[in-house]
Amino acid sequence: MERILEQIPRFFTADNMALLLQSAGLTLAMTVAGCVIGFGLAFVLVYLRQTPGRWALPLRVICVAYVEVFRRIPFIVVIYLVLFFIQTVASNASLFTIAVISICIYAIAYTAEIIRGGLESVPLTQMEAARAMNFGRLRTLVTITLPQAWPVILPPAIAFAVSFIKDTALVSQIGVFELTFRGKELNNQGYSGILVFGTIAMCYFLMSFPLSMLGQYLEKRLATPRSEQSARKIRRT
Amino acid sequence: MPHLAVNNLRAKYGALEVLKGVSFSIEKGQVVALVGPSGSGKSTVLRTLVGLTPVTGGNVTIHDDKIDYASSGSLRRARDQMAIVFQQYNLFQNMRIIDNVTVAPVKIKKRPKDEARADAERLLAMVGLADKLNAFPDQLSGGQQQRVAIARALALHPEILLLDEVTSALDPELVNEVLDSIRQLAKDGMTMILVSHEMAFVREVADKVVFMDGGSVVEEGLPEVLFDAPKTDRAREFFGKILRH
Ligand SMILES: Nc1ncnc2c1ncn2[C@@H]1O[C@H](COP(=O)(O)OP(=O)(O)O)[C@@H](O)[C@H]1O
Ligand SMILES: [Mg+2]
Numbered sequence: 291m292e293r294i295l296e297q298i299p300r301f302f303t304a305d306n307m308a309l310l311l312q313s314a315g316l317t318l319a320m321t322v323a324g325c326v327i328g329f330g331l332a333f334v335l336v337y338l339r340q341t342p343g344r345w346a347l348p349l350r351v352i353c354v355a356y357v358e359v360f361r362r363i364p365f366i367v368v369i370y371l372v373l374f375f376i377q378t379v380a381s382n383a384s385l386f387t388i389a390v391i392s393i394c395i396y397a398i399a400y401t402a403e404i405i406r407g408g409l410e411s412v413p414l415t416q417m418e419a420a421r422a423m424n425f426g427r428l429r430t431l432v433t434i435t436l437p438q439a440w441p442v443i444l445p446p447a448i449a450f451a452v453s454f455i456k457d458t459a460l461v462s463q464i465g466v467f468e469l470t471f472r473g474k475e476l477n478n479q480g481y482s483g484i485l486v487f488g489t490i491a492m493c494y495f496l497m498s499f500p501l502s503m504l505g506q507y508l509e510k511r512l513a514t515p516r517s518e519q520s521a522r523k524i525r526r527t
Numbered sequence: 528m529p530h531l532a533v534n535n536l537r538a539k540y541g542a543l544e545v546l547k548g549v550s551f552s553i554e555k556g557q558v559v560a561l562v563g564p565s566g567s568g569k570s571t572v573l574r575t576l577v578g579l580t581p582v583t584g585g586n587v588t589i590h591d592d593k594i595d596y597a598s599s600g601s602l603r604r605a606r607d608q609m610a611i612v613f614q615q616y617n618l619f620q621n622m623r624i625i626d627n628v629t630v631a632p633v634k635i636k637k638r639p640k641d642e643a644r645a646d647a648e649r650l651l652a653m654v655g656l657a658d659k660l661n662a663f664p665d666q667l668s669g670g671q672q673q674r675v676a677i678a679r680a681l682a683l684h685p686e687i688l689l690l691d692e693v694t695s696a697l698d699p700e701l702v703n704e705v706l707d708s709i710r711q712l713a714k715d716g717m718t719m720i721l722v723s724h725e726m727a728f729v730r731e732v733a734d735k736v737v738f739m740d741g742g743s744v745v746e747e748g749l750p751e752v753l754f755d756a757p758k759t760d761r762a763r764e765f766f767g768k769i770l771r772h
Contacts, residue, residue, distance in 0.1 A: 415613065415615060415617045416617060416619065416620065418579050418613075418617065419613065419617035419618075419619070420619075421578075421579065421606075422577045422578075422579060422606060422610075422611050423606070423610070423631040423635060423683065424603055424606045424607060424631070424635045425631070425634075425635060429634065433630065433634070434619055434621070437621040438620055438621045
């Protein structure tokens, strides 16, 4: 305990804090980039998965298999798979790129299920009305289904991304200088583990908590009955 | 040449054959009423016409042109000529009333926005909803939503209008406002196929009544003939029950 107290002034230096802040930023950047790109690609996957017709069967099987396989693999295994695969095809890829791709691959599999659930929550009759009026599949999705599915999709998708901020720690295993990696480094320099990882725990909390709040706020807003929402909208227009 | 002819039409839900060879035809400007007990396949006929339920046999012709439901081009042309109003309205919940009515004319039929909007306002005024343009569907009563659904279908300027029990989900005091809209369309010469249990109304507007039971047409004819002197036992029993009370 004394050792910790004695270390505090030495630990909380501008240099160390800048280092931690930088790695925290990196963690956040990787998570956001991976999840946002993954979320976008998940839409493509869900759309392809719903391609009708016999000839599209292989495509549908691939889409289902992707989701089912990657949701059952530990994230750390995905990271190593990506690492070794990328190193054989493009040896100069940065570790940051590899981390983002890994997060992306994982996020696609998880958010695809969230998106599919959201789309399926919209009554089939809405799509039938659109089809009977000659709406194509993509137009129906964009103008009718998605706008109604957002309130169901967004809260769990944000919750996934927020919880992934901490899973991103696993990319430290391949040597990305993210938050946990820095922690180990500082710990090796002789700082008390409790002090270092206590600070790092605080950093993770400070990154996730505001985002969770944002998610909850969105969830409430999206669930607001239309009458109140439209009153707001009308005032704005 | 009939405007639309249904020839020996068959349709299935899974293994269950719901239409077992349905045939009838409708002339331009006519109103044909499909009547029959619940589950007899009336809605399925309308759904099949617009390609929402797959055809497993027989065919449909418009002006003697066979619709090929397997070809997207042919299906698109067929849907271009017909508009359907669903029993449960199926208005787009995410859009204001005005957008519900203009979305297809603008995005699908590529009509100029202001023209489509003026048309929509005219149609909504016709069904008595000129003051609801900016409301959302869930802010309207069932009768109002049903009338929006009719306006939405008419905004497509269909040659044939399909109406599926458009009054059965409505409170009795709302039925008349919807029937008035349909009456007006019949006067204006719109070709219409309507499924209805409002026998008094059918008698008034229909040129022909098609009585269905168990996925087949049992009997068809003029309303007064079918209602007052049906030839088949099934029709006699059905109309006896429904017209007596
Ligand atoms: N989506 C569906 N899946 C399976 N069976 C259905 C479906 N829709 C209707 N059916 C069945 O098809 C038959 C005809 O239904 P429908 O055309 O709705 O009859 P009606 O409109 O005359 O009441 C009924 O037996 C009904 O249970
Ligand atoms: Mg029905």
